[in-house]
Every structure is written in structure tokens, then in C-alpha cells.
Amino acid sequence: xxxxxxxxxxxxxxxxxxxxxxxxxxxxxxxxxxxxxxxxxxxxxxxxxxxxxxxxxxxxxxxxxxxxxxxxxxxxxxxxxxxxxxxxxxxxxxxxxxxxxxxxxxxxxxxxxxxxxxxxxxxxxxxxxxxxxxxxxxxxxxxxxxxxxxxxxxxxxxxxxxxxxxxxxxxxxxxxxxxxxxxxxxxxxxxxxxxxxxxxxxxxxxxxxxxxxxxxxxxxxxxxxxxxxxxxxxxxxxxxxxxxxxxxxxxxxxxxxxxxxxxxxxxxxxxxxxxxxxxxxxxxxxxxxxxxxxxxxxxxxxxxxxxxxxxxxxxxxxxxxxxxxxxxxxxxxxxxxxxxxxxxxxxxxxxxxxxxxxxxxxxxxxxxxxxxxxxxxxxxxxxxxxxxxxxxxxxxxxxxxxxxxxxxxxxxxxxxxxxxxxxxxxxxxxxxxxxxxxxxxxxxxxxxxxxxxxxxxxxxxxxxxxxxxxxxxxxxxxxxxxxxxxxxxxxxxxxxxxxxxxxxxxxxxxxxxxxxxxxxxxxxxxxxxxx
Numbered sequence: 083x084x085x086x087x088x089x090x091x092x093x094x095x096x097x098x099x100x101x102x103x104x105x106x107x108x109x110x111x112x113x114x115x116x117x118x119x120x121x122x123x124x125x126x127x128x129x130x131x132x133x134x135x136x137x138x139x140x141x142x143x144x145x146x147x148x149x150x151x152x153x154x155x156x157x158x159x160x161x162x163x164x165x166x167x168x169x170x171x172x173x174x175x176x177x178x179x180x181x182x183x184x185x186x187x188x189x190x191x192x193x194x195x196x197x198x199x200x201x202x203x204x205x206x207x208x209x210x211x212x213x214x215x216x217x218x219x220x221x222x223x224x225x226x227x228x229x230x231x232x233x234x235x236x237x238x239x240x241x242x243x244x245x246x247x248x249x250x251x252x253x254x255x256x257x258x259x260x261x262x263x264x265x266x267x268x269x270x271x272x273x274x275x276x277x278x279x280x281x282x283x284x285x286x287x288x289x290x291x292x293x294x295x296x297x298x299x300x301x302x303x304x305x306x307x308x309x310x311x312x313x314x315x316x317x318x319x320x321x322x323x324x325x326x327x328x329x330x331x332x333x334x335x336x337x338x339x340x341x342x343x344x345x346x347x348x349x350x351x352x353x354x355x356x357x358x359x360x361x362x363x364x365x366x367x368x369x370x371x372x373x374x375x376x377x378x379x380x381x382x383x384x385x386x387x388x389x390x391x392x393x394x395x396x397x398x399x400x401x402x403x404x405x406x407x408x409x410x411x412x413x414x415x416x417x418x419x420x421x422x423x424x425x426x427x428x429x430x431x432x433x434x435x436x437x438x439x440x441x442x443x444x445x446x447x448x449x450x451x452x453x454x455x456x457x458x459x460x461x462x463x464x465x466x467x468x469x470x471x472x473x474x475x476x477x478x479x480x481x482x483x484x485x486x487x488x489x490x491x492x493x494x495x496x497x498x499x500x501x502x503x504x505x506x507x508x509x510x511x512x513x514x515x516x517x518x519x520x521x522x523x524x525x526x527x528x529x530x531x532x533x534x535x536x537x538x539x540x541x542x543x544x545x546x547x548x549x550x551x552x553x554x555x556x557x558x559x560x561x562x563x564x565x566x567x568x569x570x571x572x573x574x575x576x577x578x579x580x581x582x583x584x585x586x587x588x589x590x591x592x593x594x595x596x597x598x599x600x601x602x603x604x605x606x607x608x609x610x611x612x613x
Contacts, residue, residue: 120149124156131159136166147179154184161193170197188217192224199227204235215245225249226259233266242266257287264296269477270593271567273300273574291319303570305580307431311423318417323350325398327417334369334414336424342413343371345406348398349417352377352529353548356555357571357581360438361421362388373409376418379529387439432580437557445534449525453538456495456520460540460611463499464488464519468547477565478546480596482511482519487604488543489517493611497535499542499549501526541610543603546572554582561606563599566590 127142143160146153161176174197180190195210211228214221226249233242243266249259264279277300283293298313317324327347334344344365348355355376366372371392376384378395385393392409396402406412426432453461467479482489482504489496489511498504498521508519525535533552536542542553542560546569553560562579564572564587572579577587588599588606 120146120153120156123149124153124159127156127159127163131163131166136163139163140167152183154180154187154190157183158187158190158193161190165193165197170200173197186217188214188221188224191217192221192227195224195227199231204231207231208236220252222249222253222256222259225252226256226262229259229266230262233269239266239270255286257283257290257293260286261290261293261296264293268296268300269567271574273303276300291316295319299570300574303568303572303574305429305573307422307429308427311427314423315420317419324417324419325349327398327415328401328403329415331412331415334416336368339369339414341370343373343411344369345373345375345412345415346418346421347375347415348377348380349419351548352379353551353571355380355418356439356548356551358418358421359384359387360433360435360555360581361418361425362391363438364425365421366390369414371410373406373412382530383439383441383533386442426580429580434583435557437555437584439533439552439555441533441537441556442530445531446537449531449535449538452522453495453497456497459493459495461497461538462494462607463497463536463539463542463544463549463553465499465501465542465544465547465549467500467502467504468545477567477593478569480545480563480600482507483515484596485600486515486517487600488607489519490515491604491607491611494607496520497522497539499526499532499536499544501547501549541607543607550585551582554579554585557584560585561603562587563596563603564589566593566595 123142123146127139127146130136130139130142140160140163143156143163146156147160150156157176157180161173161180164170164173164176174194177190177194177197180187181194184190191210192214195207195214198204198210199207208228208231211224211231214224215228218224225245229242229245229249231242232238232245236242243263246259246263246266249256250263253259260279260283264276264283267273267276267279277297280293280297280300283290284297287293294313294316298310298316301307301310302314318326329345329347331345346362346365359376362372362374366388372388372390373392373394374384374388375394375396378397381393381395384391394405394409396405464485466482466485488494496519498508498519500521503523505521505523508521512518522535525531529552532549533556536549536553536558537556539558542549542558543563544550544553544560545563546565550560550562560582562572562585566589568574568589571581572587575589577589579585579587588603590596590599
């Protein structure tokens, strides 16, 4: 939900994640003491860097350090140029050399921290940023990055907020620190405060797409769709959640175009593609032929569900477009996440559907028969872990043992819908508590099989993950465990989500407190079993 930037001569950022916020990278350092024969090379390197000529800049700094091995600034700037060229190992070596010659070089600690952050070494990255701040207490880029990694990766929100507010106090015009502060506040469910931070960031940097996007996500979470969807288009401006595509067709603008062909291409994760696919029937009613490019995992499911469309599966990073020659002429293109701005402008625009995706009837029958072998009782699917380190896994997930009040209810048979191979985890659960949760990996390795299994179940209970979207899109009952600071898709409040009439939301009251949610689910499932 957030990301990072980079800034010349004073560090920009480059962060990891959803929405948008950022960590900073480096900038060329001013020259220190230099001999006359290397000074001109150093200055040339800085000028090349400022002009975006990173190979030439790196060459100049390499010549400087060849002449003066102990030129710490040249080592630092060589490392920054290597970063821009994608030469991460060379960059790390250069920063290490800068520290070798000047151990208390705050900028070198900072830039090593950026590399460690990019490599997922969060503890060591935080230590680097802390050292940079110790050496330069008013180093606002280091304070901002430190605050970001503390709240985003180390579960130290209080420390993160303190450092981000310190950065804002030291440099009120530093928009990235305000952006990261907004991210932290949004992550903690403090939406009014987050909006204020984004507004301040945009007042100082009107083109800061990450702040515009995160503000849009808050509006969408609050059901302000008319205001949110147009600003949601900011995700296309550098967000790590959107991969630019090489299609050359004009953008479809929402206007009626009978008989015209529109290419709709996938974006973000499986859950997003499934959720936004609810708009495809609306699109086809307003235009003509539809070509759907989606995740390969969804091809059979989408092909069955939208028989009038041509469906092609490819990864979002694929650059081979030869397949387009086989689908006939295309008039327009649009990202699937851009469809709601034309079809879901208000709550009333969401259809009261009974499922817009269709699983394979033959496979549904197979899974019903297999489920029947488990014995009498409701057949309930369960998924307890969702997301990645970049998409708030720790806030969205819980341990399977926390679900014991559910799993011990008599009259229900539980089946794992966890997409990771969790058989060892379930074996430990069975050994320690005598509770059995079936896990059929063959149903989870193939998404069309997953859809058939879900369609055969009586109920699915899930955290925020793609299986919740799949179940709702199939029109099957799904109870979703929602964290106190939910993804925007689940809205900020309420027991229902407009995308899926069959979904029911069970929300945390406090960040990290899952037990009251599980207890309530157990109570409601008990009522269902009694009925």
C-alpha cells in the first residue's frame, strides 16, 4: 500500500508495497578534499549524474577512486550511480569502501541501509538508518526511511511514528516523510489523520502520485466511489501495484461503442482480477467483442464465465504480444481496475448478483462426492493466512491454533483452502489438539479445481485473501475475518461488502486481536449448525 522515491543531491525514496509510500536512496555527495587532477573528474561525474547519464557518471567516479583510493565521496557517489544502473552488489561494495575510509559517514550508512531494505534485510536496514541519524540527528531522509521500516516491517509503529513526525518537524516541506506518516496512520486505521497527512503532502508536492493513490484508497474504503475511482488511476504512475503494459491501442473512455473490440488486461493480484471482473458484463453490454488478458490461473474460469469473450492467459511482465494476432482486430484497451470508474460510481451501481463466475459442474460433483466421504455435517473451507511481507501478511493473518474454537465445533468438517503447502502445520495441529483439517493439495495447485471445491462447500471462512474473492464471485457464502485496518476492498466499516452479496465481514475491534473475531465466528457457526 506504499512505496518509495529517489532524490538527487538529498536522497529520494524507493520503498516497497500497496497503496504507496517510500524509503529514500542517495544523491551525489559534494566533493570533499580532492587533488586538482581528480577534481575535474569528480565534478564531471556529478554533472553526468544530474543529467541522468549514470554510466558516464560511474566511469568518472571510478577514475577518481583509481587516482585517490581514500576519496570517500567518490566511493559514495560511485555506489549511487551503480544503484541507478541496477548494479546492487557494486553499489554495496562502493558504500562499504566509503565507510572503510570514513567510518562515521552518515550518507554511506544510509545508502547501505537502502540496499539492505531492498533485499528484505529489515533489521539491518533499520540499524543502518539509526546509525545515520545518530551521526546526523537532522538527517530527515534517514529519519523517514527509519520510520517507514519500523512500522512497515518491524512491528514498531510507535517508534516509526515518532521518527516520521520528527522528520516532518525538521523539514515541513519534505513531502515523502508526510506520505510515509500517512501510510503509517492508514495502516493503523487512523483514516482522518492519514487523509490530513496526504493532503499536506500533496499541498507541497502536487504531483506525488503515491499520496494521491493512498488518499483515493481511503475514499474507496469509505464508499465514496465517485471521488475515489478517478484518483485510483494514480496507481498507474509508478505504483508497484501496477505494471505498465506495451499495448498500443487507444484507451477506452467508458462511452458506448457498439460492435467495437476492447482489450481488458489484468493487474495486481488474483483477488483483484476476480473482483474487478464483475464489471466485464457491463463492459460487454456497452461495447462489442471483449478480449480478456488475465492470469493463466484464471483462464478456464474466466472462459467458462464469460463465453462471449476471448480469454488469454499471460503474466503481467510478458512482453510477447504475438497472441494478439490470433484474436482479431482490437479497437481499445483498458486495465481491468479502471472499469469500476465507469460502472461502480455509487453503492447502488453494484449488482445484487448470485455469482458472476461459474465453476465446472462436473468437477463440483466430484468434490461434493469427495466431501461426502468425510462424514455428516457442514463442509466448511478455511484459510487463515493471506498476503506477503509487502502486503501486510502479519496484520491479515493468524495462526491456525487461534481458530480452535471454530475447529472444535461438532457438526462441521473443515477443509483447508490455504494456498501454501501447510500439511506439516496441520499435522502438528492434529497431534497437539486432536483436530483434523483436510488439505487436498491437488485442489489448490489448479485454480479451476479450487473454484470447483469452493462451489461444493457449504461455507468458506477466510482472512483477506484471494479465496474470499473467489467464493464471493461464485456466489457462495463466505465469512471474512477482517483486520482493524482493512484493505480498502472490504470497506472501513459494516458487515457487508458491495462486491459480493454472499460475503459477511467479521471485523477486529483492536489491531492484532483476533480472538474476539474467532469467538464470534464460532458462535455464529454454532447457530448455523443448530439450525
